[in-house]
Amino acid sequence: MIRMDDLLATTTDLRPDDLSRWIGAALVTPQAQAGETLFTEPDCARVQLLCTLRYTLEIEEDTLPVVVSLIDQLYATRAQLRALAAAVASQDASVQIEIVAALVPHTATR
């Protein structure tokens, strides 16, 4: 867990008012404990991503939630896809082949 002050100190370019606004908009959700705002490692990585989107790629503040939402959906879908792939992988080879074959007609012709 990292305190907000430490995060601001170690994250290049991060401005305190931006971070407060992102927390307010629930773009990153640190935990509040005994008057401290604490960030987990994934939270820090997420802040780093927000910095890149906002400062480097210069995505507008208004547009930022849209982009973050799409990224979150992408990772959620990937998690579901991985679960599906694992479920398929645990089936008999013949079942796997049938599932894959059933998917083939839905893909673009190769």
Next chain:
Amino acid sequence: MKDPYETLGLQKTATDAQIKAAFKKLARKYHPDLRPDDKTAVARFKEISAANDLLKDPDTRRRFDAGEIDASGAEQRPERPQQPFYRDFADGPGHAAQDGFADAATMEEFLARAFGGQRGSARDGMRARGQDVSYALPVAFLDAATGAARTITLQDGKTLQVTIPEGAEDRQMLRLKGQGMPGYGGGPPGDAYVELHIEPHAFFQRKDDNIHVDIPVTLREAVLGARIDVPTVSGTVAMTIPKGSNTGTVLRLRDRGLRNRKTALRGHQFITLRVVLPAADEPALAAFLEGWTPKHPDTPRKEMLT
């Protein structure tokens, strides 16, 4: 370490604005969180970031241009601590293991198989024979008896040439090698199986290799005998009805049945006669019967009545 100008695709004379624009463009392209499937993105992005760190600061850029520091010198500066990317948490193998999912390779293999080569080339382990497909093909009775060539068009527009063998049997399965679904990862295609559904005929019936048919004959033909034309599966044939034939009399046309697939011998056609009385009124016949006394009186129902 590559030259930072080269990394960002810039000339030595690039302005600060050009450096910023070049970094923005490449960061958009290579940021690892935006390319979860690209394994090279982390390395590329680090390289781009290092080049940008060096060139965006006029002081380090001047020292690099003057040869005071080399390109790798920029990397050693403590300015940019290497923090993990968000995808390491949102999409990493640890995340997968935690939920009991298989490793990332399982997903990639599945995706490659399901959606083609878009996510990496097929590996040897993923070669698989294509799926077999089966179709039911209705076949006219006479086509099955004599054999026929048919073209069937599948739903996807593909056509299959099917040779129906002479004497094909109902529910017989034909295997068309390699005509099934395509293979995966360079594997061979599957086979197509065509099940023949032989339609019934209006008057021919099949029993093994033999054909059975009821043939109506007139009273005169049955009593006096006659030479009549009868249908067979291979065309019309003339045959002799013996004098005194009756309903239920069975005649055999030798080798006019179906060719046996194994022995190549032909079965026979069995003809069961059915005597039919004249459909229209025949006063002369009635008058004859009125005055006719049979030489041998028949008692056809004797066994039925006690």
